[in-house]
Structure formats: C-alpha cells, structure tokens
Amino acid sequence: MLQSSTIADVRAKITETRTIGADVTVLTLECPEIAAAAKPGNFVNxxxxxxxxxxxxxxxxxxxVGNGTIDVMVKSVGKGTTLLCDAACGTSVMVLGPLGNSFGTGTGDFDTAMLVSGGIGTAPMLFLERKLAxxxxxxxxxVGGRTRTDLLTRGLSNCxxxxxxxxxxxxGNVIExxxxxxxxxxxxxxxxxxxxxPNPMLKALAKFCANRSIPCELSLESVMGCGxxxxxxxxxELNNADGVKESVLLCKEGPVIDGRRFTN
Ligand SMILES: Cc1cc2nc3c(=O)[nH]c(=O)nc-3n(C[C@H](O)[C@H](O)[C@H](O)COP(=O)(O)OP(=O)(O)OC[C@H]3O[C@@H](n4cnc5c(N)ncnc54)[C@H](O)[C@@H]3O)c2cc1C
Known part of the structure; x- marks a missing residue:
C-alpha cells in the first residue's frame, strides 16, 4: 500500500462517456500525467x-487507465455526480491525482486474489485485475448487488x-x-x-477474513473535501495495531486499508 509520489492538477478533456447501468456512467478523461502515475486503488478529486x-x-x-487517459465510473447520487454523468464529450474538468495509496498486489502472502465488490464498489476492480494479470x-x-440491475460487471474478466x-x-450476499x-x-x-x-458490507467482510486469517485490503469511502x-x-475511526480506535484521514492513510483496522 504505497503512497502516490506524483500528483498533478490538470484540466482534462472528456473524450468519451458511456452509460453502463441505471444512473452509472463511465467517463474517459485525457490526463497523461495522472494516467502515467496511477496505481490500482488510487483516486482522483x-x-x-x-x-x-x-x-x-x-x-x-x-x-x-488507457493511452494518456483515465476512466472513472460514476454513480449519480447527488448534484456533483449528476453534473459529471451528464457532462458532454469535448468539455473539460479539473482533475487532481493520483491521490491516496494503492492495493498491495506484491505482498507475497497470497497466490490467488479474490476481488470482492458491491454496487459502485466495482469501480477500482478493472484496473486492479489488469495489474494482477x-x-x-x-x-x-x-460482484454483489441487491438485484440484477445493480451488478456492474462490464469489462471485468472471470466474474x-x-x-x-x-x-x-x-x-445471497457477496460474502456468502x-x-x-x-x-x-x-x-x-x-x-x-x-x-x-458499502461500508457495512466491508465491515462484515473484514470480520469474516479476520476470523479465518485471510489477508484483506478494503477501499473505504467517506465524505471527502480536499483529498x-x-x-x-x-x-x-480505525483500529490501530493494539486494536484501539484512532482517528485517521482517509485521503492520506487510505483509501485502501488493512481489513484488520475495520473489524469493529
Ligand atoms: C476515495 C473515494 C472514492 C470514491 N470512488 C467513487 C467512484 O469510483 N464512483 C462513484 O460513483 N463514487 C465514488 N465515491 C463516492 C463519491 O465521491 C460520492 O458519491 C460523491 O462525492 C457525491 O457527490 P454528489 O455531489 O453527487 O453528492 P452530494 O449532493 O454531495 O450528496 C448526495 C448524497 O451522497 C452522499 N455522499 C456524499 N459524498 C459521499 C461519499 N464520499 N461516499 C458516499 N456517499 C456520499 C451524501 O451523504 C448524500 O446522501 C468515492 C468516494 C471516495 C471517498
């Protein structure tokens, strides 16, 4: 779980938009500096x-990540996400990134990866599976959802x-x-x-993995400002190494955290 070393703040042209489900759009953004530095698990603001x-x-x-581009998968839940989902090709937005840490794929403590996602949580999995491959x-x-229209599997392999x-x-649920x-x-x-x-799913998953001593990394969400x-x-609030709760900034210490920090 390494911190990004190169962060850029760039005006990025939207070169493609694809509606892939109810209220979900994938946007391609032209931002070579961010694409070059991005790692699976990173985010942009x-x-x-x-x-x-x-x-x-x-x-x-x-x-x-493509040739000088990044894709973001956006679910429309409020004013900001709706504006982004409705943005026209050819327009541009300011993009800051890559931010946060990344998934630990080189940790050597596993020989098979289980990519577990629910709803819009599928967003980082395509980039991650490409790195693993x-x-x-x-x-x-x-990939889990409440009902079939929640399932966002587009582009993913071995689902x-x-x-x-x-x-x-x-x-049943995705933990089952x-x-x-x-x-x-x-x-x-x-x-x-x-x-x-969703955080309740991740909490249950963290406990499931901790009980079985399965290494587990979670990409958490919180309301975020500057990033x-x-x-x-x-x-x-996450557990520290002694199991005691401590307050951490998710944009700096995350969004990817060791599952043992989220068990209670
Ligand atoms: C590190 C990180 C990565 C994320 N990645 C994605 C992604 O790939 N795709 C995606 O669609 N969304 C992602 N989100 C969530 C996304 O940022 C929020 O849905 C978005 O900020 C809401 O903005 P809004 O203006 O549309 O909503 P607002 O109008 O501000 O609020 C509408 C509703 O959304 C809720 N909301 C606001 N911010 C968040 C948040 N951060 N998480 C959950 N609910 C929120 C509000 O409580 C409210 O109920 C991510 C969040 C974080 C922290």
Missing part, C-alpha cells in the same frame, strides 16, 4: 463544474455474481459467495481479498 457550485471537488476511484496472479471477481433477491447469479469460492475454486490456495463497496490532508473532512 474532480471539480465537476467550472461554476462556483458545487464548490468542493468530488473523489472517484481510477477505474481504468500482468503479475501472473490468478484472480476472480465476486461470479450474487444478488440478494436471487434475480441473477448466486442467491466468497465463502463458496474459498471452499471450491480457491480451495488449497493462499487467498487474499481485495474489496470495495490531500488539509481539510480534515475525511476523518474515520
């Missing part, structure tokens, strides 16, 4: 409009899905799906879990 409102930038995981590490994407209502894939794969496709391997999704440790807006 985007000023979604040149107007004064929304004043603060909005954080988004780097979904994929380049390292020759086997992986599986376990297994779950829905709470049984409308597609495994009938993980348990199934640990006992079948990953049996006899040394797994590591990489996860992103670089100045505004103190993204303070979260």
């Amino acid at each position: 985007i000023k979604v409009s040149d107007a004064s409102q929304p004043l603060l930038r909005r954080p988004f995981c780097i979904h994929n 380049a390292q020759g590490i086997p992986f599986i994407n376990l 297994s899905t779950s829905t709470d209502d049984g409308s597609e894939g495994f009938h 799906l993980l348990k199934h794969h640990l006992e079948t496709t990953a049996a006899g391997r040394r797994p590591k879990v990489f996860a992103c999704g 670089v440790g100045i505004c103190y807006g993204c303070m979260v």
Whole structure:
C-alpha cells in the first residue's frame, strides 16, 4: 500500500462517456500525467463544474487507465455526480491525482486474489485485475448487488455474481459467495481479498477474513473535501495495531486499508 509520489492538477478533456447501468456512467478523461502515475486503488478529486457550485471537488476511484487517459465510473447520487454523468464529450474538468495509496498486489502472502465488490464498489476492480494479470496472479471477481440491475460487471474478466433477491447469479450476499469460492475454486490456495463497496458490507467482510486469517485490503469511502490532508473532512475511526480506535484521514492513510483496522 504505497503512497502516490506524483500528483498533478490538470484540466482534462472528456473524450468519451458511456452509460453502463441505471444512473452509472463511465467517463474517459485525457490526463497523461495522472494516467502515467496511477496505481490500482488510487483516486482522483474532480471539480465537476467550472461554476462556483458545487464548490468542493468530488473523489472517484481510477477505474481504468488507457493511452494518456483515465476512466472513472460514476454513480449519480447527488448534484456533483449528476453534473459529471451528464457532462458532454469535448468539455473539460479539473482533475487532481493520483491521490491516496494503492492495493498491495506484491505482498507475497497470497497466490490467488479474490476481488470482492458491491454496487459502485466495482469501480477500482478493472484496473486492479489488469495489474494482477500482468503479475501472473490468478484472480476472480465476486460482484454483489441487491438485484440484477445493480451488478456492474462490464469489462471485468472471470466474474461470479450474487444478488440478494436471487434475480441473477448466486442467491445471497457477496460474502456468502466468497465463502463458496474459498471452499471450491480457491480451495488449497493462499487467498487474499481485495474489496470495495458499502461500508457495512466491508465491515462484515473484514470480520469474516479476520476470523479465518485471510489477508484483506478494503477501499473505504467517506465524505471527502480536499483529498490531500488539509481539510480534515475525511476523518474515520480505525483500529490501530493494539486494536484501539484512532482517528485517521482517509485521503492520506487510505483509501485502501488493512481489513484488520475495520473489524469493529
Ligand atoms: C476515495 C473515494 C472514492 C470514491 N470512488 C467513487 C467512484 O469510483 N464512483 C462513484 O460513483 N463514487 C465514488 N465515491 C463516492 C463519491 O465521491 C460520492 O458519491 C460523491 O462525492 C457525491 O457527490 P454528489 O455531489 O453527487 O453528492 P452530494 O449532493 O454531495 O450528496 C448526495 C448524497 O451522497 C452522499 N455522499 C456524499 N459524498 C459521499 C461519499 N464520499 N461516499 C458516499 N456517499 C456520499 C451524501 O451523504 C448524500 O446522501 C468515492 C468516494 C471516495 C471517498
């Protein structure tokens, strides 16, 4: 989990937009400096409009990296995300990044990667699976949703899905799906879990992995302002090495954290 060393603040042209699900759009942004420095797990902080409102930038995981471009996958939940999802090709936005730390794919404590995501939490998994593939590490994407229209699997390889209502894939939640794969496709391997999704799902997953001594990294979310440790807006409570709660800035110490820090 390394910190990014090169951060750029650039005006990036939106070169492509694709609607991929209810309220979810993937935008391609031309920003070679950020694309060159980005690692899976990093995020960018985007000023979604040149107007004064929304004043603060909005954080988004780097979904994929192309030739001088990055993709972000955005779910429309409020004013800022709706403006971004509706942005026209050819317009531009200010993008600060890459920010935060990245997933630890070279930790040597695993030989198979379980990429567990829920809802828009799928956003960082495409970039992550590409890195794992380049390292020759086997992986599986376990993608969960409440119902089939929540499943965002576009572009991902080797996917297994779950829905709470049984409308597609495994009938149950994504942690039950993980348990199934640990006992079948990953049996006899040394797994590591990489996860992103709603915080309650991540908390349950952190406990599940801790109880089984499975290494686990989580990409957490919090409301975030500056993204670089100045505004103190993204303070979260995590366990320290002694299991005692401490306040940390998610933009600086995260967004990727060791799952053991999120077990209670
Ligand atoms: C490190 C990080 C990476 C993220 N990556 C992605 C991503 O790849 N794709 C994506 O669609 N979203 C991502 N998010 C969440 C995204 O930043 C928020 O949804 C966005 O800031 C909301 O802005 P808004 O102006 O549309 O919403 P607002 O109008 O400000 O608020 C609308 C609603 O969204 C809630 N909200 C606001 N900020 C957040 C937040 N950070 N997390 C969850 N709920 C929030 C508010 O409480 C409110 O209920 C990420 C957040 C973080 C911290």
